[in-house]
Amino acid sequence: xxxFLNEKFTVAAVQASSILYDREKCLEKAISLxxxxxKQGAQLVVLPESYIPGYxxxxxxxxxxxxxxLFKEWFLNSVEVPSKTTDALCEAARKHNIHVVIxxxxxxxxxxxxxxLFIDNKGKIFGKHRKLMPTHVERxxxxxxxxxxxxxxxxxxxxxxxxxxxxxTMDLVRxxxxxxxxxxxxxxxxxxxxxxxxxxxxxxxxxxSARYHAQVGGCFVIxxxxxxxxxxxxKLTQTxxxxxWIKPGGGWTAxxxxxxxxxxxxxxxxxxxxxxxxxxxxxxxMAHWHDAIGHYSRPxxxxxxxxxxxxxxxxxxxxxxxxxxxxxxxxHDQQSVDQIMNLLKQLEQNLRSSESDELSRxxxxxxxxxxxxxxxxx
Numbered sequence: 001x002x003x004f005l006n007e008k009f010t011v012a013a014v015q016a017s018s019i020l021y022d023r024e025k026c027l028e029k030a031i032s033l034x035x036x037x038x039k040q041g042a043q044l045v046v047l048p049e050s051y052i053p054g055y056x057x058x059x060x061x062x063x064x065x066x067x068x069x070l071f072k073e074w075f076l077n078s079v080e081v082p083s084k085t086t087d088a089l090c091e092a093a094r095k096h097n098i099h100v101v102i103x104x105x106x107x108x109x110x111x112x113x114x115x116x117l118f119i120d121n122k123g124k125i126f127g128k129h130r131k132l133m134p135t136h137v138e139r140x141x142x143x144x145x146x147x148x149x150x151x152x153x154x155x156x157x158x159x160x161x162x163x164x165x166x167x168x169t170m171d172l173v174r175x176x177x178x179x180x181x182x183x184x185x186x187x188x189x190x191x192x193x194x195x196x197x198x199x200x201x202x203x204x205x206x207x208x209s210a211r212y213h214a215q216v217g218g219c220f221v222i223x224x225x226x227x228x229x230x231x232x233x234x235k236l237t238q239t240x241x242x243x244x245w246i247k248p249g250g251g252w253t254a255x256x257x258x259x260x261x262x263x264x265x266x267x268x269x270x271x272x273x274x275x276x277x278x279x280x281x282x283x284x285x286m287a288h289w290h291d292a293i294g295h296y297s298r299p300x301x302x303x304x305x306x307x308x309x310x311x312x313x314x315x316x317x318x319x320x321x322x323x324x325x326x327x328x329x330x331x332h333d334q335q336s337v338d339q340i341m342n343l344l345k346q347l348e349q350n351l352r353s354s355e356s357d358e359l360s361r362x363x364x365x366x367x368x369x370x371x372x373x374x375x376x377x378x
Contacts, residue, residue, distance in 0.1 A: 007281055009157060011184075012042035013222050013274040015191070015253040015267050017229040018054030020236070021070070023077040026052040027085055030102060031092045033273065038096035040275055043121070044157055048226035049103040049165055049188040050114060052085065053077035055226060056105075059137045060195065061242050070236075071141065078107035086117065086125065094123025099155060101162060101222075103188040106130070111143040116162040116188055118153060127153045131164040132173060148310040152180035158280060162186040168209035176306050178217040179293045183283060185213060187223040193268075194228040194250030203252040203268065211260035218286035220278055221256040227271055258286045 014033050019025040030047060037045035049055060056074050058067040079085045081104075093100040099121050106115035106128070114131035130145025150173065152161045161182035167173055168187060177185065187210055192202040210223040227250050237243045254265030255276040263276035290296035343366060 008277055008279050009043045010041045010275055011220070011222055011255060011278050012037035012040065012045040013224045013253050013255050013265070013267075013276075014045060014047045015225055015227060015251045015273070016048070016051075016271045017227045017232055018051055020054040020057075020232050021074040021077045023053045023079065023085060026054060027088055031088065034089075034092045034098060034100055035096055037273055037275075038098045040273070042098060042275060044099040044101070044184065044222070045273075046186045046188065046222045046224045047100075047102040048224045049190045050105045051102055051226065052079055052104045054105075054232075055190040056138075056141050057228070057232070057236050057246060059141055061236060061245060064140065074105070074141070075107065075112060078105040078112045080107050081115075081117070081128065082125070089117070090119055090123040090125065093119045093121055097121045099157060099160075101160075101186040101188070103164065105142070112141060113145060114138070114142045114164050115145075116164060116186065118160065118162070120155060126155070127151060127160075129162050129164070131167060132170070133167070135166040144311075146309070146311040147307045150176055150306065150308070152177055152182045155184075157278075158183040160184045160186065162188065165189045168213060169205075172304055174213055174217070175292070175304055178213075178219070179304065181293070182217060183219050183280065184278070185217065185219050185221045187213070187221055189223070189225040189252075191225040191227045191250030191252070193252065194247055196245050196247070203266075206252045207254075207266070210254065210256055211262075214256040214258055215260040215286075216292050218258045218283055218291065220258060220282075223252070223254050223256060225251040225253050227251040227269070229271075258283050 014037070016029070016033060019029060030051060033047065034045055053074060056071070058070040058074075061067065064071075089100060089102065100117075100119040102117050102119075104115050104117055106113045114134060116129040117125060118127040118129075120126050128149065129151070130149045131142065132145045132150070134142040134144065152159050159180070159182050161177040161180070162185065163174065163177070165188070189206055192198050193200070195202070206223065206225065210221045213219070214221040228246065228248055230248050233243070233246055233248055236246060249269045251268055251270070253267040253274055255263045255274055257263050264274040267274055
């Protein structure tokens with residue numbers, strides 16, 4: 001795909017409260033925000049972290065026993081992919097001819113993930129990203145993603161990526177997306193400045209992370225946060241302590257150009273939609289000065305390893321007889337397996353006629369390597 005396929009287009013960044021923890025009402029509100037963005041000419045709209053069914057603020061407000069019923073409500077309203085909910089989002093994207101990037105709590109079996117969903121203007125889900133490391137007490141509600149979800153996607157607008165909230169402090173993770181030549185980075189966050197003690201610190205952290213990513217990556221950053229409205233506070237608080245701990249407001253949303261300058265925003269403390277024209281040729285301004293993965297890099301000195309292998313709970317451990325059977329479906333190259341087995345047999349024969357410690361050591365090494373190679377392929 002051309003680096004500058006569409007030179008200029010409009011993007012929208014949504015800052016809004018969810019309707020905790022009501023999947024259908026959140027979906028209805030999300031579709032109205034998508035429609036409004038499209039009416040204003042946006043070809044891409046980004047909505048905040050876990051917008052459907054809302055961020056689980058209750059994890060910060062009390063003990064697990066206290067918030068059990070809130071957890072259950074949040075869990076049951078989380079989004080399966082695919083589902084009627086994702087079908088409705090896809091239809092909204094298709095109907096209004098707009099790319100949609102939205103944060104959801106994705107339910108997969110009995111575990112939820114903090115997920116970004118990518119939908120194109122034809123109404124097709126073309127990618128998703130699961131947050132690699134839930135932050136602090138988020139770990140009691142969300143599982144961990146893996147490297148298979150750390151991707152940059154070719155779209156009609158440009159090469160698109162996304163990270164969730166505090167993932168922007170994971171420099172190697174950010175750099176893996178920069179190395180895949182992301183041009184439009186969708187940064188989705190919770191509006192944590194509504195939390196007492198984080199009033200200014202969280203906004204500062206967000207701004208530093210978003211603008212620095214745009215500077216180092218030479219890309220556009222569409223940075224979206226949620227807000228907390230009065231209904232959210234009422235739902236979440238029962239004690240005076242809780243009412244002092246969370247308040248209406250929050251949010252730091254902005255659209256940022258390559259290099260870190262702000263094109264639109266920041267929007268703080270209230271709901272709204274920001275718009276900005278993206279001129280892809282602005283990427284060339286930064287290319288003149290540095291390219292973190294090209295002319296201003298030293299891969300011979302420092303390099304990055306990315307493990308894209310999906311995390312699997314269950315892997316088959318085949319015995320040697322099954323491994324040598326080409327019909328076992330393991331996916332191994334049969335010639336390679338045969339070579340390993342023949343080498344093991346030769347070493348065993350040599351070992352019988354010699355008491356060499358070196359041969360014994362080498363045989364043990366080969367056996368370990370064979371088992372590792374075979375199980376990894378499963």
